[in-house]
Amino acid sequence: MDATVRMRIRSLRTARGWSLDNLAERAGISPSQLSRIETGHRRLSLDQLAAIAEALGKSLDELVESPDDSDVVIRPERDERRGLTTWLLNKDDGPHGLTVGKMRITDQAGDVSPDDLGVHPGRDWFTVLSGTVVLYLGERVIRVEAGQAASFSTMTPHALRSDRGPAEILIILNHNGKRSHLGT
Structure with a gap:
């Protein structure tokens, strides 16, 4: 689950064309903390995840939802x-x-x-x-x-x-x- 959340954060950031500095500033954390979160060198904390989710315009639930096929399969x-x-x-x-x-x-x-x-x-x-x-x-x-x-x-x-x-x-x-x- 950790790896999915970390990839999701990085993917959402890069999809918006934001650097580490851009997202870190919006989330109120340092770029080095964000880098360590994305790479798995820092534990995920709820307060930082909430701030990152808000900065990305997502709910905390969307950021940490378990992966299933709904993000891949498009149903009619x-x-x-x-x-x-x-x-x-x-x-x-x-x-x-x-x-x-x-x-x-x-x-x-x-x-x-x-x-x-x-x-x-x-x-x-x-x-x-x-x-x-x-x-x-x-x-x-x-x-x-x-x-x-x-x-x-x-x-x-x-x-x-x-x-x-x-x-x-x-x-x-x-x-x-x-x-x-x-x-x-």
């Missing part, structure tokens, strides 16, 4: 009503609040009512991995096939459906797109 979220299965590929919002996800769309193209079309600030981007996606964009109906990508202003009413069978896409959403498309 199914929305049967909307014909979507989604895999969120980043746990937290990425750079600039962007979320990357893979979606399997089974809801077939057909009559789309105005109530089916959503609007939110920003832009959506997706690339089709398999199948064909029908993009309803205002009055336009656009077929996007495997290997093609689409990018559009989301202030235009829009919806995604599959054409003649399931389609899978890789999608990048901003905060508003995530809330609108994924309900989060």
Whole structure:
């Protein structure tokens, strides 16, 4: 467990681009103490772990949680009503609040009512991995096939459906797109 916590501290620090000095200053400890904590040459103390966790923007529980497969395996979220299965590929919002996800769309193209079309600030981007996606964009109906990508202003009413069978896409959403498309 100690080794996992030490690696987690170092990984979180380096992922943020922080030096030992940067994190040590934020946590209120000396850089040499932090170095010895990361390398295993100093015992982990609760007060220092709490300060390090806070400086990293994590809870103490997140810092010391036992490793299981949840940090490796991405499990799908199914929305049967909307014909979507989604895999969120980043746990937290990425750079600039962007979320990357893979979606399997089974809801077939057909009559789309105005109530089916959503609007939110920003832009959506997706690339089709398999199948064909029908993009309803205002009055336009656009077929996007495997290997093609689409990018559009989301202030235009829009919806995604599959054409003649399931389609899978890789999608990048901003905060508003995530809330609108994924309900989060």
